[in-house]
Amino acid sequence: MRHVLLVGATSPLARYMAYEFARLGDTLFLAGRDLEEVERVASDLRIRFGATVYTGRFDAAAIEEHEAFVQNVLRTMGEIEGVVWVAGTMDGLEAAFRQPSALKRLIEVNFTGAASLLTLVAGVLEERGKGFIAGVSSVAGDRGRGQNYPYGSAKGGFSLFLQGLRNRLSRKGVQVTTIKPGFVDTRMTWGRGKLPFLASPQRVARESVQAILKGKDIAYVPAVWWLIMLIIRSIPERVFKKMNL
């Protein structure tokens, strides 16, 4: 039984990842911006699995509150043995191509907020000398694309942050897993045309938690995205820049 902090707990992916941990008997702290929604996910987990679930409000963009938040989690749950960052947003992507304020919001939630919180939790785990940190990044962070780079660049930065964190903590007994989902069938992809290899949030959640528990460094979920991104990354830039992706 572990004590796991899940950040961004109201998305379907986070909810089903919480299912996987709760099924194993783990104690959970669910955090999200919309506390009412977080509470709904929490009661669902308590009823289905008899899990011990705590909740708290968390705003990725409000970095100045992160320290107090981590203290609160430690007080409430007693300890943190693992953290999973699932928060992320693509809202405002269209505006972000022209307006710095929209771009700033995307970067704050997807990169700065994530890096900030995980830095604080990393400190806690480093002191304990064990535990895991998992960040849900995205295949969008593997290569800058004309259609989504405001989002993709933030996720790419987050992937690099996790990579560095892994490098630093690997000798301290703390496992860092980077999860890179492809297209997940949620509101991020709904109504945006036919997308290849669209996977259910249940499946992506299951495979993500498996990757964390196996101690993987980088996990593409579903695994086919490893191959897809290998190909996409290998396209020479002078060819890639002319493609409409």
Place this chain on the structure above:
Amino acid sequence: MSTFFLQKEITGWGRFPRARCHLYRPERVREVAQTLQGEEPAGFLPRGLGRAYGDAGLNSEGGVILMERLDRFLAFDAETGVLRCEGGTSLADIIRTFLPRGWFLPVTPGTKFCTVGACVACDVHGKNHHHEGSIGNFVRQLLLLLPSGESVRCSREQNVDLFFATLGGMGLTGIVLEVELQLRRVQSAYIVVDYVRTRNLDETLQTFHERDARYPYSVAWLDCVASGRDFGKGVLMFGRHASPDELPIPHRHSPFTVRAKRTKTLPFDLPEFVLNPLSLRAFNSMYYRAHPTRDGVVTDYDTYFYPLDSILQWNRAYGKRGFVQWQCVLPYENGVRNLARILETAQARRTYPFLSVLKRMGEPSGGLLSFPMPGYTLALDFPVRDGLFAVLDALDSIVSEAGGRLYLAKDARMSAETFHLTYPQLSRWQAVKAQVDPKGRLQSDMARRLRLLEVL
């Protein structure tokens, strides 16, 4: 926040008719309200898992709000069996979670692949209607999102008119965000079934009358091809929940464990010639012969309540044009004669249903547009073919003359006149609708076809 929709041609379970709709799929409660405030000249309609047969879940060129992502359990009292969950929760999920703890649905329709919110909107009934009534009797409270954006609780004590307008109200009075449902305590996941094979309609109905009081569940399958002396012959299935000591020995120590069934999928449309009078005759006599009179057959809940759920997409068996299920209820007065008239009329026009199911109904729940009334309910599945609707119109007039009505959850084609004639509480429903939805934001193809908001 921008809300994206998916433009798609969808159908009900009967795959007739088809409609191009704008599908929204909120994942948070707040998003439902936001969606409902959006721009859609043809309005919005909440939809569960699409198991209503006809056009009840369609809204052509308008918004359809898929509720399936709002399916969280919010509260459960293990002492009393009262469950509060979101409207998009499926019955399958409720069974999977609570049957192992000794709780089952108080009332269940013939499929578990539907949402609890839609069950309320259709005020569904099951094989126990003659004793327990429809699901509305077990709904303690609803949380309803009104088109104004306001969420209100309604029950038999609070906002009573709205409660009874919503029971059977086809999703047109508000979006069911939460349902508080009384579950039923059971001793096992198994049903003890007594089969009775009958030789004709009189015997079928007589068996119902003799035995119905003794069994919580009953239903009859009728051979609709049989005529002459055999007319109305069938197989009655009476059931009750099994206690652990009635189970085969290997199951006694784990009475709630049912071996997961393998599901099959019908991957393509069967060509129309597959269902013809000859193949129907063969199927019916095979089914009849396979079910002799037999007592005490122990079967799992899935096989008894949801025989067709194990074949995913079985609706494709009726061919590309789809099918309609015509379900009526006929009051007991002259019920036998009217039932016979319906079956004879269909046979005389050489219109044979593939499946015909008969059962007895008890007291209504009070829902203003609810279907059930004391009497016989007959459900007939017809593949859509040329000339079918003229025959069904003839059946409709027998029903309306008899003081019965058709089930909206199944209907795809009855006339507005028939509807207005057979749902006498419509004007009371319209008064509530006008109050909670003065601009008519909640709409459906069915509402327009049946002229639900008009006075005829």
